[in-house]
Amino acid sequence: MLVTGSEVLVPARQGGYGVGSFNTNDLEITQAILRTADRLNAPVMVQISEGARKYAGTEDLGHLVADLASRVRVPVALHLDHGSSYASALSAMRAGFTSVMIDMSHLPFEDNVRETKRVVEAAHAMGVTVEAEIGRLGGVEEHVSVDAADAFLTDPDEAERFYQATQVDYLAIAIGTSHGAYKGKGRPFIDHARIEKVAARIPIPLVAHGSSGVPAWVVERLRAAGGEIGDAQGIADEDLSRATKHGIAKVNVDTDLRLAFTVGVREVLEAAPAEFDPRKILGPARDLMAKIVEHKMGVLGSVGRV
Ligand code: 13P
Numbered sequence: 001m002l003v004t005g006s007e008v009l010v011p012a013r014q015g016g017y018g019v020g021s022f023n024t025n026d027l028e029i030t031q032a033i034l035r036t037a038d039r040l041n042a043p044v045m046v047q048i049s050e051g052a053r054k055y056a057g058t059e060d061l062g063h064l065v066a067d068l069a070s071r072v073r074v075p076v077a078l079h080l081d082h083g084s085s086y087a088s089a090l091s092a093m094r095a096g097f098t099s100v101m102i103d104m105s106h107l108p109f110e111d112n113v114r115e116t117k118r119v120v121e122a123a124h125a126m127g128v129t130v131e132a133e134i135g136r137l138g139g140v141e142e143h144v145s146v147d148a149a150d151a152f153l154t155d156p157d158e159a160e161r162f163y164q165a166t167q168v169d170y171l172a173i174a175i176g177t178s179h180g181a182y183k184g185k186g187r188p189f190i191d192h193a194r195i196e197k198v199a200a201r202i203p204i205p206l207v208a209h210g211s212s213g214v215p216a217w218v219v220e221r222l223r224a225a226g227g228e229i230g231d232a233q234g235i236a237d238e239d240l241s242r243a244t245k246h247g248i249a250k251v252n253v254d255t256d257l258r259l260a261f262t263v264g265v266r267e268v269l270e271a272a273p274a275e276f277d278p279r280k281i282l283g284p285a286r287d288l289m290a291k292i293v294e295h296k297m298g299v300l301g302s303v304g305r306v
Contacts, residue, residue, distance in 0.1 A: 002066055003075040005099030006129040006169050008043040009205035009249045011305070014134040018183050018300035019242030021045035021079060022209075022293060023254035025052045029261070030065050030130050030287035038072040040294065042302040044248065048079040052089065056135065062095040076085045079131070081252070103134035103173070105264045109158065116166040131250070134162045135174030137209055153191060155175040171251055173198055175243070177210035181232040183253050190239045192246065199247025206247045211235050212255035215295070218263055225266035229259075237299045244300050252301055253292075259289040 012019045024030045024046050035292035037044035048063050053061065062078065079099040080092040089100040102119040105111040117131040123130045135154030154173035163171060175191045199206060214234030222229055240251060263305065264285025268275060274282060297303050 001073065001075050001117070002069045002098055003077055004127065004129045005045060005079055005250070006075040007226065008045060008075050008077050009170050009240065012244075012249035012302070013203075013205040013247065015305070016245045017305065018240070018251045019043050019045055019302050020293065020296050020300055021047050021077075021081075021252045022066060022257060022296075023047050023049060023052065023252070024061070024144070025055055026165055027064060028045045028153075028286040029257060029289060030147055031216060032070050032257070032286045033293055034068050034076065036293040036297070037074050037291045039078065040297055040303045041074060041306040042297045043075045043080050043305055044297075045077045045303070047252070048092075048097070049081040049254075050084050052081075053062075053092075058095045060094070062097060065155055066096045072172055073088075077129075083119070086115065086118050086122070089130075090122060093123060093126050098127065099131065100130050101131040101133070103133050103172075105136060105174075106174075109134075109162070112125050113162060113165045114164075116168055118230055120166055129169040131164070131172060131207055132166060132168045133172035133174075133207075134159050137174050137178050152157075152240060153194060154198060156194065156197040157203055159198045160223065163204060166273060168204070171198075171202065171208055172207035172250075175208065177208055177235055179210045179255070181212070181214055181229065181234070181259065183210065183214075183233050183235070188233060188235055190235065190243060192239075194248050195243055195248060205249030207250040207252070208240075208243060209241060209252045210249045211251045212253050212259075213237060213240070213296070213299075214259065215292075218256070218259045218292075221263045222259060222266065225263060225270050227242040227262060229267055240298050248278045250294070253296055256292045257289050260292045261285045264288040
């Protein structure tokens with residue numbers, strides 16, 4: 001069932017659990033996400049980045065996800081990840097997205113407010129809900145001083161002013177996570193106190209980007225199948241599950257799916273060099289991605305919420 005972002009995220013914020021928002025680029029990734037959500041009775045979000053739109057086409061990929069989503073029982077929001085402009089957010093909404101992010105977090109505060117407000121007004125008129133971001137994503141290492149972290153992590157007062165000025169539906173905050181398989185030296189550190197301070201000031205669902213866990217088994221199997229990966233580090237399961245109890249309701253995951261996909265493809269091609277049936281090559285990748293989705297939903301506490 002296709003629903004807005006708020007329809008899955010508001011109950012999550014109220015219930016103290018998280019909803020996985022998984023990036024997709026194709027049919028196999030989308031099926032891995034939606035079939036798992038349906039089997040586990042878990043609400044879910046499927047997100048499409050600007051890069052995915054360029055790769056697969058906004059209509060082709062958007063309509064594919066919307067169609068699959070409309071045929072599962074669980075609520076699914078179709079979300080634009082890191083929308084880069086008003087025009088881009090609008091074209092996603094026209095293609096059937098039920099949730100959009102407008103990411104103007106690189107701009108000065110007042111400009112971020114102005115651009116976000118424009119998108120919120122248009123989206124609400126179209127029955128779509130909106131995510132914006134305040135603060136800058138970046139890995140925080142344990143030894144970074146409070147002053148240094150303060151320079152780019154979300155300031156709770158600013159988050160409150162931003163929410164009041166924009167009436168945005170959910171807000172991404174910088175709490176120490178970052179995108180990709182390399183989230184800084186050592187275990188990335190999540191600023192739980194900051195999450196609690198922001199959550200105490202604003203009642204809307206909070207969003208954590210960069211929430212892949214980079215599981216050790218995936219890294220090991222990738223290396224065993226001939227893949228190359230450096231000292232990759234993800235967010236610990238305990239950190240994520242703690243964050244969802246204190247206000248983080250939307251949890252973005254892309255890297256773990258990419259890694260699992262690559263493991264699946266590499267393992268088949270290594271074991272069977274004569275294989276050339278795409279179904280035999282992509283099927284195991286889809287199964288491994290489903291395993292990632294299932295694990296994440298367990299960590300976030302979204303299993304059985306529907
Ligand atoms: P990861 O790279 O940790 O999967 O984060 C993805 C993300 O935040 C997309 O917006």
